Amino acid sequence: MxxxxxxxxxxxxxxxxxxxxxxxxxxxxxxxxxxxxxxxxIATAQDSDLRMKVAVVYPDYDETENSDSADDNKEFRYIKMAFNYVSEIDTIKNVCTFEYTDRQQAIDGLRNNYYVMAIIVPENMIRDIMSGENTPVEVVCPSAGVNNTSMIFREMVRAGGSDLATAEAGIYTFDDLFNGVLKNYRGLRGTHENKLNDIYLSYALNRSIYFKTRDISVxxxxxxxxxxxxxxxxxxxxxxxxxxxxxxxxxxxxxxxxxxxxxxxxxxxxxxxxxxxxxxxxxxxxxxxxxxxxxxxxxxxxxxxxxxxxxxxxxxxxxxxxxxxxxxxxxxxxxxxxxxxxxxxxxxxxxxxxxxxxxxxxxxxxxxxxxxxxxxxxxxxxxxxxxxxxxxxxxxxxxxxxxxxxxxxxxxxxxxxxxxxxxxxx
Known part of the structure; x- marks a missing residue:
């Protein structure tokens, strides 16, 4: 010892x-x-904003956005209001940002990898929605260099489109029901449509349905x-x-x-x-x-x-x-x-x-x-x-x-x- x-x-x-x-x-x-x-x-700070940039293209964007009559264009105001609303949802806000631009700038941004997607909004889209006409939105992806970012956004668009189609089918079916079998109860249609809208919105805005939360920062x-x-x-x-x-x-x-x-x-x-x-x-x-x-x-x-x-x-x-x-x-x-x-x-x-x-x-x-x-x-x-x-x-x-x-x-x-x-x- x-x-x-x-x-x-x-x-x-x-x-x-x-x-x-x-x-x-x-x-x-x-x-x-x-x-x-x-x-x-330093490298992390430079790349701190890793959200996907998505271009939103509306016909005659330059004239609409920059002219004195921009506030009078209800079509564009409603389009912008819709995207602003969507961009404030936590699920979307943490993943991507929307930038309004014209078609040429959007295409150029896709080519130099500034944008991951471009959403081409058709003319008179709001009017078509109000009248029940199904007017598709054009989504443009890069022709080369598809990566995880673009794949994630594609799946988000696909999931969102599927939910929207389900909601539209439900609303139109509801209207047909009140116009046919329940025509004697048309006075109740507005109340029940509001309830149905609440159900669809609560489903769409419930993050736990689509995402599993995992804390990866700590x-x-x-x-x-x-x-x-x-x-x-x-x-x-x-x-x-x-x-x-x-x-x-x-x-x-x-x-x-x-x-x-x-x-x-x-x-x-x-x-x-x-x-x-x-x-x-x-x-x-x-x-x-x-x-x-x-x-x-x-x-x-x-x-x-x-x-x-x-x-x-x-x-x-x-x-x-x-x-x-x-x-x-x-x-x-x-x-x-x-x-x-x-x-x-x-x-x-x-x-x-x-x-x-x-x-x-x-x-x-x-x-x-x-x-x-x-x-x-x-x-x-x-x-x-x-x-x-x-x-x-x-x-x-x-x-x-x-x-x-x-x-x-x-x-x-x-x-x-x-x-x-x-x-x-x-």
């Missing part, structure tokens, strides 16, 4: 001697992570900023392998055999190495966490990211940081033990770590991932790391998440020790 404690003491001392290098490397890595996040944020109840802060924390821990590679490097085969002869197993050396490096990173993250909590008093905006509000939550978050760092360092130690080459170990940790983060929905929301990838991501260690990071900044650390990460620590340490034992005993 004394020899094991001596080994642990040496590993901790070695890690503390590397503190300047680790701090400098952590700062450089943090700057890199922040730079990447900023670039992603995970674990996080805001977008909190989500990417947690992503940066996990990424920073995994990329720390670049800084602490010298401390995580395994023993030579001869030294490993000497340690075995002294009664120190491969599991013991892995625990000692992980603990030495882990203590340094735990201290760094604990200090940063405490400083940020103090800064909240003078910078209220920080409270929008760090939501720890009670002493109990603060203590739980402190404990969570210990488990989070130790689990991440255990993962790094496992890779170094299996690969047994410093350069390839660093590369493996970075590539495998980023792949696991992506599959776990830590880089982009899991709602955007393939179903199979989402299922796999739920059982990856990065999912446990990310969940714990989320709970730390929210002050909601729970025992189940702690135990999940403790289980991963045991698995990583056991796997690393097994790899060292196999290589040592060959």
């Amino acid at each position: 004394r020899r094991k404690l001596e080994l642990l003491k040496l590993q901790i001392k070695s890690a503390f001697l590397s503190i300047p290098k680790i701090i400098l490397g952590t700062i450089v890595t943090a700057v890199l992570v922040i730079a990447i996040s900023t670039c992603v944020g 995970k674990e109840g996080l805001s977008t900023v909190q989500f990417y802060v947690c992503t940066a924390i996990v990424m920073l821990l995994l990329l720390s392998t670049i800084t602490c590679a010298g401390n995580m490097k395994g023993e030579s085969r001869s030294l490993a055999k000497s340690l075995k002869g002294a009664g120190i197993s491969a599991f013991d050396t892995g625990i000692a190495r992980t603990t030495g490096v882990g203590i340094v990173y735990i201290m760094i993250f604990e200090v940063i966490f405490i400083i940020i909590n103090v800064m909240r008093l003078g910078v209220p905006a920080i409270s929008g990211v760090l939501a720890v509000s009670t002493v109990g939550e603060f203590i739980a978050s402190i404990l969570g940081i210990v488990v989070l760092v130790y689990a991440a360092v255990s993962f790094i130690n496992c890779i170094f033990s299996v690969v047994d080459d410093t350069v390839y170990s660093v590369i493996t940790v970075c590539i495998l770590g980023m792949a696991c983060m992506y599959a776990s929905g830590c880089i982009v929301s899991s709602a955007f991932l393939a179903p199979g990838v989402r299922v796999i991501g739920m059982y990856l260690p990065t999912n446990g790391l990310f969940t714990l990071a989320c709970q730390i900044i929210k002050g909601t650390v729970d025992i189940s998440t702690i135990m999940t990460n403790v289980l991963w620590i045991i698995i990583f340490q056991a796997a690393g020790a097994l790899a060292v034992k196999i290589r040592r005993d060959r």
